[in-house]
Every structure is written in C-alpha cells, then in structure tokens.
Amino acid sequence: MHFITCVLALLSSAAIVSAGKVTFWTLDDQTRTVYFTSNENKFPMDPVTVSNVEKTTVDFADDFVGNFVAVPEGELYRDGMLGEVKFGGWGGMTFFDVSAIVVPDDKDNVHQMWPADxxxxxxxxxxxxxxxxxxxxxxxxxxxxxxDHLITTLGEGSTGINFA
Structure with a gap:
C-alpha cells in the first residue's frame, strides 16, 4: 500500500511541475533556436530547435512566467518579437501575448499565439x-x-485559420 501511495504522490507532483505547454509551428523554411527566459530565472529552460518539418511542443513548469524568442539558425542570439506567457496565474488562468516592445519590426520571430483547443x-x-x-x-x-496549451507561430506565413 505504501508503494501505491508513493507512486500516486509522484504522479501528482509531476502534474504540478509541468502544467503548461507551448507548441511551436514554423510557417517558413527557417530552422530556429527558441530561447526561454523566466522572470527571476526561477524556471531555467534549455533552448529548443524548431523547424517546419514538424510542430514542436515544449512543457513549462507550473507558475512559469517569462518569455521566449526564436533565433534563426546560424545567427547569434538577439532580441526580437517575443512570446510572453504566465501559466497558473490568477484563478489558474494562462496569460499570454505577442510582444513587439523590444523589436517591433522583427519579421522572423514570434507572430501569433492562441489557446490550442x-x-x-x-x-x-x-x-x-x-x-x-x-x-x-x-x-x-x-x-x-x-x-494551459498554447500554439505559437514563428516566421511569416499563414496558418489558414480564420481568427474571427
């Protein structure tokens, strides 16, 4: 019985640790490295390589708040159009936006974000x-x-989705 209790506790804590996810959908032919920055470096995340070969889903920690930027292959890290997200916010909500504050004329980076379902x-x-x-x-x-699952497009192109 103790074993079952331990397994259930581990499964429960795993659900708490990974509570949000973002699927990256590359709309052009560039391969990019997505870099993640959490507020106060509370939830460090390794960079992820994405391309138009397949959509790539990344898990985020519960209560993650921060942003991500996608840098084209072969280029040095640089600021650009950001995806910003807060998982597990007020009332359990997910808050998100595409931020053009840093580099408003960036055409190669984050373009759109929306809830998956x-x-x-x-x-x-x-x-x-x-x-x-x-x-x-x-x-x-x-x-x-x-x-708690968002879709994020990278690069110029169309998803074919009509966001009314």
Whole structure:
C-alpha cells in the first residue's frame, strides 16, 4: 500500500511541475533556436530547435512566467518579437501575448499565439504591424484563457485559420 501511495504522490507532483505547454509551428523554411527566459530565472529552460518539418511542443513548469524568442539558425542570439506567457496565474488562468516592445519590426520571430483547443483569443498577427500585439508597457493586449496549451507561430506565413 505504501508503494501505491508513493507512486500516486509522484504522479501528482509531476502534474504540478509541468502544467503548461507551448507548441511551436514554423510557417517558413527557417530552422530556429527558441530561447526561454523566466522572470527571476526561477524556471531555467534549455533552448529548443524548431523547424517546419514538424510542430514542436515544449512543457513549462507550473507558475512559469517569462518569455521566449526564436533565433534563426546560424545567427547569434538577439532580441526580437517575443512570446510572453504566465501559466497558473490568477484563478489558474494562462496569460499570454505577442510582444513587439523590444523589436517591433522583427519579421522572423514570434507572430501569433492562441489557446490550442478554443483558438481564441489570439494575440499577434500574420503581418506586422497590427493592432493585436503588445507594443507598450502595461498594454491592454495581454490575453487570458483557462487552457494551459498554447500554439505559437514563428516566421511569416499563414496558418489558414480564420481568427474571427
């Protein structure tokens, strides 16, 4: 009986540790390295290589708050259009946005983010600039969802999804 209790405790803690995920969908032919930065370096994450060969899903720790940027293969790390996320926020919500604050004219990086199941709300746009991204500090463009799985597009192109 003690063994079963230990296994259930481990499974329960694993669910708590990995509570959110982002699937990266590359829309062009560039391979990129996605770099993650958590606030206060509380949840360090290794970079991940993504391409248009397949969508890549990355697990995030519960309560992760931070951002990610995608750097094209062969280029040095540089700032760009960011994906920002907070898993396990107020009321268990996931908060997210595409941030154009640092490099608003970046065309190679994060373009859109949305919840995987409902596909709404969506942050960002296929072509920048647009009025659906985060451009200034404390902008009202941050989105919220009860879902813990987000889709993020990288590079220019179309998903074929009509975000009404």
């Amino acid at each position: 409902s596909q709404s709300p969506m942050s960002g746009c296929e072509i920048f600039p647009c009025d659906n991204a985060y451009y200034i500090w404390d902008d009202v463009q941050t989105k919220a969802t009860t879902e």
